Amino acid sequence: MKEHLTPLSLTRKLISFDTINPPGQERICIEYLGKLLEDSGFKTNLYEFSKGRPSLVARLELNDNKRPICFSGHVDTVPLGATPWSSDPLGGEIQGDKVYGRGSTDMKAGLAAMVVAAKNVAQYPNGKGGITVVFTASEETGSQGAHHLAGLGDVLGEAGAIVLGEPTSNYPMIGHKGVLWLEGYTSGVTAHGSMPEQGVNAIYKAANAVTRLEKYDFGVTAHPLMGKPTLNVGTISGGININSVPDRATIGIDIRTIPGQEHSDVYKGIKSCLGSEVELNRVLDLGGVMTDPDDDWIRQIFHMMEGVLGERPVPATMSGFTDVSVLKPFFDNPPTVILGPGEVTMAHKTDEFCYISKIEEAVEVYTEIARKWCEL
Numbered sequence: 001m002k003e004h005l006t007p008l009s010l011t012r013k014l015i016s017f018d019t020i021n022p023p024g025q026e027r028i029c030i031e032y033l034g035k036l037l038e039d040s041g042f043k044t045n046l047y048e049f050s051k052g053r054p055s056l057v058a059r060l061e062l063n064d065n066k067r068p069i070c071f072s073g074h075v076d077t078v079p080l081g082a083t084p085w086s087s088d089p090l091g092g093e094i095q096g097d098k099v100y101g102r103g104s105t106d107m108k109a110g111l112a113a114m115v116v117a118a119k120n121v122a123q124y125p126n127g128k129g130g131i132t133v134v135f136t137a138s139e140e141t142g143s144q145g146a147h148h149l150a151g152l153g154d155v156l157g158e159a160g161a162i163v164l165g166e167p168t169s170n171y172p173m174i175g176h177k178g179v180l181w182l183e184g185y186t187s188g189v190t191a192h193g194s195m196p197e198q199g200v201n202a203i204y205k206a207a208n209a210v211t212r213l214e215k216y217d218f219g220v221t222a223h224p225l226m227g228k229p230t231l232n233v234g235t236i237s238g239g240i241n242i243n244s245v246p247d248r249a250t251i252g253i254d255i256r257t258i259p260g261q262e263h264s265d266v267y268k269g270i271k272s273c274l275g276s277e278v279e280l281n282r283v284l285d286l287g288g289v290m291t292d293p294d295d296d297w298i299r300q301i302f303h304m305m306e307g308v309l310g311e312r313p314v315p316a317t318m319s320g321f322t323d324v325s326v327l328k329p330f331f332d333n334p335p336t337v338i339l340g341p342g343e344v345t346m347a348h349k350t351d352e353f354c355y356i357s358k359i360e361e362a363v364e365v366y367t368e369i370a371r372k373w374c375e376l
């Protein structure tokens with residue numbers, strides 16, 4: 001007998017698949033999602049960026065003359081952490097209005113709501129535009145799945161708008177900062193710790209560089225929604241042991257950029273601040289995302305969300321980065337909203353949960369967005 005699919009049962013089913021990244025191993029979860037969409041008439045393709053790690057592209061093609069709407073999310077989750085959980089992290093335990101589990105909030109509830117909504121809309125013939133569902137592997141470690149899909153050329157097709165189901169408590173977010181992770185290396189010459197004058201200390205060089213970074217000014221005015229760009233030295237390491245002069249030190253630099261900043265210029269600025277003694281490498285480079293709040297489609301969504309949230313949404317952006325850093329430019333910058341049932345404050349935490357009522361609300365919202373897009 002076919003199991004009855006509800007947004008909650010699907011969320012719990014998705015939580016039960018172990019997609020903790022690393023190592024990822026998203027295949028079983030992705031295949032399950034692909035099958036559900038195929039059953040409703042979607043054409044599905046899997047694209048594997050490494051063994052056992054495919055992303056899914058599923059298309060409901062309704063009309064050639066209008067571009068489809070893209071619904072997107074990621075299936076991988078972050079590791080569990082050292083603190084023991086109160087319940088099985090893959091168990092999907094229900095307590096009152098909450099469903100618990102790793103990935104419940106970030107973002108298997110969002111995937112479940114999108115699939116149920118996509119299946120709802122697929123029941124109606126004669127729509128326009130259609131829906132493209134893009135579920136990626138390996139977002140949490142730097143959007144590798146999304147990058148892989150974009151790099152394949154033609155597999156994503158087109159999209160006239162994007163909905164990303166990352167956790168926002170169903171609040172519509174219209175952008176986020178870009179991210180540039182850099183690693184700086186300094187070199188020296190080893191010597192005995194009792195004769196430091198015979199060596200060159202790589203840690204002193206790194207320390208000087210870090211001090212300069214602390215005062216670094218990007219020289220840009222604050223963005224009205226996102227504020228100023230930020231820089232944080234997140235890691236520093238180096239040295240062999242306490243009684244040697246270190247010949248190598250590494251600095252990890254996390255920069256979050258605002259619209260208008262070109263990452264190549266930011267890189268050049270940091271490079272010249274650090275000087276010739278620091279070798280600099282890019283570790284991650286994803287542009288920011290911003291949609292005009294006056295865009296017609298965004299206004300339509302804000303109007304719809306006023307009824308759902310009980311207040312008119314104000315233009316807002318989120319703090320982290322997402323797959324739309326890759327998808328939005330790939331699709332030639334269509335209007336994009338980040339809206340999902342998870343609680344952003346629960347993402348990546350021990351005893352992560354999602355409100356069940358928010359999952360049901362997301363299904364209604366996604367269905368309505370897709371129905372309007374497809375003119376049904």
Ligand SMILES: [Zn+2]
Pocket residue numbers: 074106107139166167
């Ligand atoms: Zn996420």
